[in-house]
Amino acid sequence: MKILILNGPNLNLLGTREKSVYGSRSFENYLEELKNAFPDMDLEYYQSNMEGELINKLHEVGFSYKGILLNAGAYTHTSIALADAIAAIESPVIEVHISNVYAREEFRHKSYISKNCKGCIVGFGLEGYRLGLTYLHNLKPKKV
Numbered sequence: 023m024k025i026l027i028l029n030g031p032n033l034n035l036l037g038t039r040e041k042s043v044y045g046s047r048s049f050e051n052y053l054e055e056l057k058n059a060f061p062d063m064d065l066e067y068y069q070s071n072m073e074g075e076l077i078n079k080l081h082e083v084g085f086s087y088k089g090i091l092l093n094a095g096a097y098t099h100t101s102i103a104l105a106d107a108i109a110a111i112e113s114p115v116i117e118v119h120i121s122n123v124y125a126r127e128e129f130r131h132k133s134y135i136s137k138n139c140k141g142c143i144v145g146f147g148l149e150g151y152r153l154g155l156t157y158l159h160n161l162k163p164k165k166v
């Protein structure tokens with residue numbers, strides 16, 4: 023059961039970046055905890071600061087993986103190309119945001135990707151990734 027966690031721009035700096043908003047833990051550190059919590063899930067992690075690389079990754083895994091957790095960072099609020107990539111693939115994509123984007127600047131209230139995602143998890147800190155994995159873990163395989 024392969025699952026991709028895909029993080030977008032600036033999320034490589036979690037733990038050092040704007041700690042009051044995103045916390046003081048690195049994603050690599052949190053990932054170890056997730057792997058221990060879901061030992062039967064084959065978790066892959068990929069991060070890129072480049073829009074095209076995120077799109078390429080969605081294309082690469084989006085027809086075979088059970089699901090994808092996507093934190094597209096600021097591309098959430100700007101990228102029609104990312105929205106189109108999510109619509110083009112078959113694996114369910116869950117949108118994750120660490121912060122509550124609706125309690126922040128107005129430009130963060132608009133997501134181009136939400137409507138093409140299975141669901142959205144917003145504002146629960148890093149725990150949002152665990153919530154998304156719980157959903158995918160319990161997801162029954164599609165009947166053909």
Ligand code: DQA
Nearest residue numbers: 032093095096119120121130
């Ligand atoms: C974010 C929210 C975005 O608005 C911001 O640009 C990020 C992180 C979050 O996880 O809260 O980079 O996606």
